[in-house]
Amino acid sequence: MHDRASGSVAAEPKRLIEVADETIVIEHHFEDWLAFAVFWALAGIVFLQFFTRYVLNDSLAWTEEIARYGLMALTFLGGAVVTRRNNHIAVALLPNLLPPACGRALLAAVDIATFGFLGLLAYFSVLIVERMQYQRMTVIDLPMSIVYGAVAVGCFLMFGRQALKVWRNARDGWRAAYSLIAAPTETASASS
Secondary structure, eight states, rough: OTTTTOOOOOOOOSSSOOOOOOOOOOOOOOOHHHHHHHHHHHHHHHHHHHHHIIIOOOOHHHHHHHHHHHHHHHHHHHHHHHHTTTTOOOOOOHHHHHHHHHHHHHHHHHHHHHHHHHHHHHHHHHHHHHTTTTBOOOOSSSSHHHHHHHHHHHHHHHHHHHHHHHHHHHHHHHHHHHHHHHHHHHHHHHHO
């Protein structure tokens, strides 16, 4: 603001909240594109199911079954996307209440336990694919191992992304992971 009488510039009022634009980086990975394709295929099948049932009044029998299997595949492929982005639902209260070293140790234990769980999940998904090879789908004469194969792909993608996460976090002693969830006062005191 410019004061015309005195010729001086008045100071801008201090605001309670300052907002700055942030640079957004959009990354495209294999599991993103795979989940994207399955999502839109599922949307097309569900639309076809709706259209044939309620508009044509003559439902296609296969759409409901394939939509169910597509949702199963999308769930596990989406799990791989969420694992890569580290966006799983979590309660981060306990690491904030602990001292920084204990909080990092807790995060390490959680990462390693998640890695072990996803390894078991990937292993058992292969066993299920092998066992479902001879069972057929209800409406379409294809083996159920195709459906569970998509689940296995999602499990192995999650396992691989978790392995990368454990490797990266272990290299810096879980400091970066702790700094993402720690309260601002704790990270400031830990860095000084």
